[in-house]
Amino acid sequence: MNAPRTDRGRLLLVFALAAAVTVFTAxxxxxxDWFDLRVYHGAVNAWVHHGGRLYDxxxxxxxxxxxxxPFAAVAMLPMSLVGLHTAIAAALVLNLAALALVxxxxxxxxxxxxxxxxxAVGLCLLALYEPLRDTFSFGQVNxxxxxxxxxxxxxxxxxxxxxxGVGIGLAAAIKLTPAVFIGLLLIARRWRAAAVASAVTAAAxxxxxxxxxxxxxxxxxxxxxxxxxxxxxxxxSNQSLQGIxxxxxxMDRAVWAGAVLVVLGIWAWRARRAVAADDWPAAFxxxxxxxxxxxxxxxxxxxxxxxxxxxxxxxxxxxxxAGVLYAVMCTSVVWLWFHDASxxxxxxxxxxxxxxxxxxxxxxxxxxxxxxxLPLARxxxxxxxxxxxxxxxxxxxxxxxxxxxxxxxxxxARGAATGVACxxxxxxxxxxxxxxxxxxxxxxxxPQSSSRRASS
Numbered sequence: 001m002n003a004p005r006t007d008r009g010r011l012l013l014v015f016a017l018a019a020a021v022t023v024f025t026a027x028x029x030x031x032x033d034w035f036d037l038r039v040y041h042g043a044v045n046a047w048v049h050h051g052g053r054l055y056d057x058x059x060x061x062x063x064x065x066x067x068x069x070p071f072a073a074v075a076m077l078p079m080s081l082v083g084l085h086t087a088i089a090a091a092l093v094l095n096l097a098a099l100a101l102v103x104x105x106x107x108x109x110x111x112x113x114x115x116x117x118x119x120a121v122g123l124c125l126l127a128l129y130e131p132l133r134d135t136f137s138f139g140q141v142n143x144x145x146x147x148x149x150x151x152x153x154x155x156x157x158x159x160x161x162x163x164x165g166v167g168i169g170l171a172a173a174i175k176l177t178p179a180v181f182i183g184l185l186l187i188a189r190r191w192r193a194a195a196v197a198s199a200v201t202a203a204a205x206x207x208x209x210x211x212x213x214x215x216x217x218x219x220x221x222x223x224x225x226x227x228x229x230x231x232x233x234x235x236x237s238n239q240s241l242q243g244i245x246x247x248x249x250x251m252d253r254a255v256w257a258g259a260v261l262v263v264l265g266i267w268a269w270r271a272r273r274a275v276a277a278d279d280w281p282a283a284f285x286x287x288x289x290x291x292x293x294x295x296x297x298x299x300x301x302x303x304x305x306x307x308x309x310x311x312x313x314x315x316x317x318x319x320x321x322a323g324v325l326y327a328v329m330c331t332s333v334v335w336l337w338f339h340d341a342s343x344x345x346x347x348x349x350x351x352x353x354x355x356x357x358x359x360x361x362x363x364x365x366x367x368x369x370x371x372x373x374l375p376l377a378r379x380x381x382x383x384x385x386x387x388x389x390x391x392x393x394x395x396x397x398x399x400x401x402x403x404x405x406x407x408x409x410x411x412x413a414r415g416a417a418t419g420v421a422c423x424x425x426x427x428x429x430x431x432x433x434x435x436x437x438x439x440x441x442x443x444x445x446x447p448q449s450s451s452r453r454a455s456s
Contacts, residue, residue, distance in 0.1 A: 010117045017124040025133065034088050037139025039064055041079050041087045047212075048080040054215040055223055067223065067230050070208035070216045071173040072141075091139045098147040099126070105150045106281075106311040128330040134301035142304045145171040149178055150284065150308065156193065157280040165193040169200025173208075176224075177302065180291040184283060187268055188275040230297050236338050239353040240298035247341045247350060260294045266361060277367030285309040289361045293354070303329070303353060309360045316368035325356050 039059055043066035046052035054073055058065045066073065079087050103122070126132055135142045148167035155164040165185065171178035179201070185194035209216040231238070233246035241259045245251070267290040274283035288305035292298045306329075313322035337350035348355075 014117065014120040014124070017121060021124050021127050024128065032134060032137035032139075034091070034137070034139035035059075035064075037088060037091055038084065039066060040076050040139070041084050044073055044076050044079045047073060047215075048077065053218075054212060055218055068175055069173060069205065070212060070219055071204045072175065073215075074204075074208050074211055075174060088139060092136070095136055095143050098143045099132070101147045102143060102150060102307065105147075105154055106308060125326075129307075129326065130329055130332055131301050131303035131306070134299075135304055138301055140301050141174065142301055145175055145178055146288075146304055146307065149181055149288075152181075152193070152197075153280050153284045153308075156188075156190065161190065161193055163196075164190070165196030165198075166200055168193075169197040170204060172197065172201045173204035177291045177295055177305075180294070181284070181287055184271055184275075184287045187271050188283065231299075233297065234341075236334050236341060236350050237299045238297050239292070239300060239303065239334070239351065239357070240295050241293050241354070242296045243298065244351050244354055248347070256296075263290060263293050263358075263361070270361070270364075270366065274366045279367045281308060281315065282312050282364060282366045285312045286361060286364060286366075289357050289364070292357050293361065300334070300353065303357070306357060306360065309364055312364055316365035318365065325359075329353060329356065 039057075042059055043054060043057040046057040047054045054066055054070065056065070082090070103126075132143070134140070148171040150167075152164050152167040155161060168178060168181045168185070172182065182194055182197045182201075185191075185197060205216075233242055233251075235243075236247075238246070241263065242256050245256055245259070250256075267286055271283050271286050274280070274286060285306075285308035288308055292302055292305055295302070310322045310326055313319070313325075334350055334352055337346050340346060341350035
């Protein structure tokens with residue numbers, strides 16, 4: 001299908017796409033009413049203004065409270081100075097700014113070539129991606145953390161390693177999942193960047209311990225090890241290896257640990273190949289997918305970490321594959337098995353996002369670049385000298401790796417341009433709303449108890 005040739009036709013198409021996106025988001029997905037942001041705001045306010053212990057707070061009428069490391073609460077202290085509605089507005093602005101940075105990094109700025117029309121179409125497609133919808137609707141921090149990590153990826157890819165590691169370190173101190181990227185730095189033997197990331201994480205964690213020693217002691221000795229605080233492992237939103245096992249009724253931690261070790265082995269092998277090819281976009285994309293798989297709980301909104309993988313698929317000339325997978329992740333299809341994930345259809349359907357994540361880990365192209373891609377902005381270690389007059393002119397090898405985000409304009413959005421599936425209309429708008437982040441059965445109340453459910 002060709003794009004309209006006139007501005008009027010383009011404007012009509014944009015309006016039509018925006019209307020379709022609006023209808024879709026109003027009928028199929030669940031709107032989360034900034035539930036997690038309410039947890040953050042309430043917990044920080046109780047902590048600062050009411051002398052409460054950070055991990056004791058629960059949203060009124062629910063069993064959900066704060067579950068992030070203490071430094072996350074320190075970073076969120078400005079929330080204690082404003083009301084909830086101001087905090088929601090600020091979160092929307094921050095998330096939009098972070099999304100703009102992520103798109104810029106994943107596309108290497110080539111989105112500019114497509115003007116207002118390409119940007120508008122790209123925004124419509126991004127708005128359909130369920131993990132992004134949930135991140136905004138919950139008031140989550142995932143896209144902010146992704147922006148921090150991808151900033152380090154850009155520094156590494158372009159040879160500017162002096163500050164590399166700061167973003168990963170801050171992200172890991174706010175939420176544990178990005179700590180896997182420190183492992184990537186070690187695999188890549190980027191010792192300085194790994195040391196910077198570890199030092200930043202340790203310093204931020206130490207600052208939080210100084211601010212509230214009791215909260216830090218409770219988190220690192222108790223709350224961290226109790227996944228029930230976050231929610232039920234078998235909840236359909238948990239799209240991790242542990243989620244698959246829990247829905248199968250397999251609760252043996254040894255089985256899960258074995259599966260995690262296998263996935264980590266595959267990741268180490270593939271990430272090492274990507275680094276050897278100087279393909280940092282693929283290395284970071286593989287690490288994001290791995291983090292989602294090995295985490296005990298990976299809610300759907302955590303899957304924003306797959307966006308770099310879609311950009312790599314487009315960059316390597318697999319736009320149709322990216323479009324199909326992206327479209328599936330726009331459908332909210334896993335919620336069809338919210339009540340019952342038994343049987344073959346339940347096993348396949350309720351875990352479909354996990355299957356996509358696993359497929360990306362196993363088959364994401366490494367060290368590949370489309371022949372018609374833009375000229376590469378090489379890293380300093382891979383910059384070639386200009387050909388001399390005496391030597392015949394040669395063209396760069398098609399497979400030569402480049403820096404982060406060799407994707408065409410609009411990155412993931414263009415990768416999804418092959419079509420976005422309309423989500424099924426049955427039973428997707430009501431039941432799950434009673435379980436916004438994962439738990440249905442609150443436990444007995446104990447002060448700052450690890451048995452209390454919390455937001456993710």
